[in-house]
Amino acid sequence: MPCYRCGARQIDPVRGASPWKRAVRREAQVLVCPDCQRVHDLDLDTCASCGSIALICRLGEIECRSCGEIRLARAGEPLVAAGSSGPPGATGSPGPSGLSGLAAEVEAALSRVLGRP
Structure with a gap:
């Protein structure tokens, strides 16, 4: 899966944790490359409870990794809006x-x- 913002493809990582981050944008799981992580206007979804962008999307649910809130994702939404x-x-x-x-x-x-x- 490429970076949602710039389209860069993830390469084989060196040992250790990957510098790529998972996030949720328009209720879909996306990857953010290390270069794009430096940009402050990433247009990512935030948690309704705590405002964190540390969200993950799995099995139709969106979970906040900061506060633990879980909510259902709306099905059928496009990944990128028309236009x-x-x-x-x-x-x-x-x-x-x-x-x-x-x-x-x-x-x-x-x-x-x-x-x-």
């Missing part, structure tokens, strides 16, 4: 094969590896 700018392929608009962004990339990679036309 907003984001990294290529993050808009959810279908590509030439009818698939959106990352799904189209995965389909193309599988086709190359498996020798599909």
Whole structure:
């Protein structure tokens, strides 16, 4: 998964903790690269109770890692709203094969590896 903000791909980490951070944006799990973490206007979701951006999204729930509050995520919301700018392929608009962004990339990679036309 690339950085939601700049589109940089995560590379194999050196030993130890990854410098990439997980966050929630528009109720979807995203990754933030070390360079983008330095930017103060990341437009990330915050906890309604404590205001923290230390959120994780899993199994349809969003949990605050600071205070522990858990709430249900709204299903069907787009990752990036129409008309907003984001990294290529993050808009959810279908590509030439009818698939959106990352799904189209995965389909193309599988086709190359498996020798599909």
